[in-house]
Amino acid sequence: MFRKIKNALISVSDKEGLIDVLKVLKKNKINIISSGGTYKAIKSLRFKCEEVSSYTGFNEMLDGRVKTLHPKIHAGILFDRSNKKHYKQMIKQDFKPIDLVIVNFYPFQKVVINSKNKDKIIENIDIGGPTMVRAAAKNFKNVLIITDKSDYESFIKEVNKNKGGSTLKYREYMSSKAFGTTAYYDSIVSNWFNDTLKIDFPEKKTFFGKKFSQLRYGENPHQKASLYISSYNDEELGLNKLNGKELSYNNYNDIFSSLDILLSIKKMPATVIIKHANPCGVSCNKIAIKSFVNAFLSDPVSAFGGVIACNYKINEKIAKEINKNFIEVILAKGFNEKALKILKKKKNLRIIDISKYKKNNRVLNKNFGNSFLIQNKDEIIYNKKDLRCVTKIKPTKAELREIEFAYNICKYVKSNAIVLTKDFSTIGIGAGQPSRLDSCKLATQKAFKFRKKSIRNCIAASDAFFPFADGIKTLISAGVSVIVQPGGSIRDKEVIDAANKAKIKMIFTKTRHFNH
């Protein structure tokens, strides 16, 4: 259904690109109605335009809060062109059809980012704009709605091709974009209110995202996928790619996993290596390159083709160390020039500067199609006052610091996590098992394979209690001398007895860290 445009209503907060639209409207003899800043902009570009107030006969009031909220405007947009009764009513009121609506909104998001003034933020909630957009989008059979300046190009083509009109298909597609825009806008407003009032679990919850990049494919080549930014600042992801191929779905999945762990470690240079979304090496060291080397040594086989994240700047020496290995992605808080030159020798290596990356996830959601679970992020390692040594022999202060490191890593390892550490480096990680005993075996096997010399007197962290003593016996016989775990099993006594018998130290934290 081709439909010729006679009258257009324009109200844009962002005036960029307007002139090209005005030219095509003029060429096709389309009348323009507009108000406020848009009216002034159109006039200053020397195009003809009627002001909304002269059109409706009603002066805009309340500092522009009420301009377009008028029956003449909305009947013009909403009336059903195929309905004779509607036609009669329009003629009786002397109302004209409005066939094209071009609107973008008050920049609520930008104000949220740039201002802490609550009144100013609220003043930037657009009321008139979304109403016109929603009315036009509902009536796409008759009206064309444009809500995004990036659509001006296709709009101009469409109108030129259809001699001043548009096709139903185009109008319906633009209508879907329009409701996408109003839903997105109100989701941001709604989330801002909830953030302000600290409501994490409202009755009705929406998540918003703006497409950042279409990915080649998803986890597998037969799945399509895209990455969306979900932040008031929806232009920047905070990941600055300096080299290498496009990032894939699996790259992003690993990158975000690695950054989550990395940003949980403070004060010390730290390196995190991720493979298949699980950490396979994490290390802290005052000397950055040592943290890199030790993280790698934790499981050099798994690190092959992995994603590595560093919370320090990469220098020449570290760059050379990195290049000894095959990795897919290196993330760091900056790279010096010489380091970059060295790393860029590997053309496929994705090099990403994370200096501007910020975490902002107070709640996490897990989606299952028909439903989703939301929970607060697991932000604490443990409460120090809950820490309790349950064995006869007590850990040293140095061991307590190591316990904190090990237990923190444990938080990020999936399903029955056992993490062995020595000198603030993982030396064995057991993950993804339905049984804790299996994770104990995996972790010690890894340590024996790659860090045999370090296993004696190492520390083991377990994300949840040991249901039986078998798991800790496996750890003890491998050489573990300190175990940290939440405690709380009905067989705790059995477990503590085994620890005492082996003369090792055991700490209960009370804090469990399941992560699936």
Add this chain to the structure above:
Amino acid sequence: MFRKIKNALISVSDKEGLIDVLKVLKKNKINIISSGGTYKAIKSLRFKCEEVSSYTGFNEMLDGRVKTLHPKIHAGILFDRSNKKHYKQMIKQDFKPIDLVIVNFYPFQKVVINSKNKDKIIENIDIGGPTMVRAAAKNFKNVLIITDKSDYESFIKEVNKNKGGSTLKYREYMSSKAFGTTAYYDSIVSNWFNDTLKIDFPEKKTFFGKKFSQLRYGENPHQKASLYISSYNDEELGLNKLNGKELSYNNYNDIFSSLDILLSIKKMPATVIIKHANPCGVSCNKIAIKSFVNAFLSDPVSAFGGVIACNYKINEKIAKEINKNFIEVILAKGFNEKALKILKKKKNLRIIDISKYKKNNRVLNKNFGNSFLIQNKDEIIYNKKDLRCVTKIKPTKAELREIEFAYNICKYVKSNAIVLTKDFSTIGIGAGQPSRLDSCKLATQKAFKFRKKSIRNCIAASDAFFPFADGIKTLISAGVSVIVQPGGSIRDKEVIDAANKAKIKMIFTKTRHFNH
């Protein structure tokens, strides 16, 4: 800031509970303005009310499409009571303040569920309602907005307590709910448009959810959590709990994982056991109880305390079998009376009827706080035309059927999945490893431990190619005689040679099934 209400605007599609609201308004001498069906309802309840058209002096038109979209209404809502200029303008126009807005919307969702008539669905997109709600919510400093009949009770208390007024705190909270409601409404409309036009990755994407239940806690006791329904029909989850304690976050996580696998299996009775979000036993058998027993035998240790999902009705005999074990949740397509009686003997056992559960997830999203990834669901097992036997010995037809079963389960196992099956039952699952060799070892160890007699001539499925021959050598020496994998490694020849040397069969599918 306490603010007395003089004039209220009411426009509700759902009239339930209205009478109690009207009583409190009358008691506090609050004038009511209303239109259309709400006006009639108020009059028939014998309360005083002015019609919007008489209030504005403008007759409603276009079958009610334009009623409240009038400056007198919106200036009344939006004007800033602390602004002298605004006051003067209001007085000049003879406009009165509207201090309370009670609105709920056209039932777009219900029409989507109950009708396939696109015009009817679109006609039920409310334009006037959301505009009033958004205007009032923006101006919460001066105006109270009520959008949900479940808030009538608190509203009545608030107005009674404040002698016909309300507090700023209450108004702000109701405003956050109002924007939650408009965001939710437009997200549903937007998703409906995208569904209709088959757009999976729009420029702006929103997800909507209505809180179904607040959970005791999240994955861990120090995390708060809630479950939301994300569906046009947001009243029902499709899980009918017949017995047992409240479901926890981890229960739901395991339940949805189990149902995902269960619903992928057609035609045959099937049982799926989940522990820590990974399957630890899956079995199909023409005789339902055999599928239950075999699923359990796959790893009876891990199945302890697990979640079990069955695509058949539970009878007495199966119920007795279930009760032999400790499990947390049993899901099934119905339970007969005797079976229920037996199962209910275990007071804590959660018994859930899934007869009404439907899958509806075309896209999945994974959330990282500042961003999210969306991808199409991994819906195919493989394309039959891509199947290629790469070894000298070819599989039988029976083996090909088993391959399909094994490869399907593989899709649901996380990170480097190896699944061993015999007679449509898993006998060993290796999961969650950064290296494929480790998964091969885990899967064969499990099989040796629990299904030693079945391991000879079993089938192995791998979610991705084998990078080296070491993994398949582990499988072969355990007794595997058929391997199904996507292929595509640069060392495929090495892998095929090893298979031929061992005289086993190997199938390439071309279709990878990463799942992290």
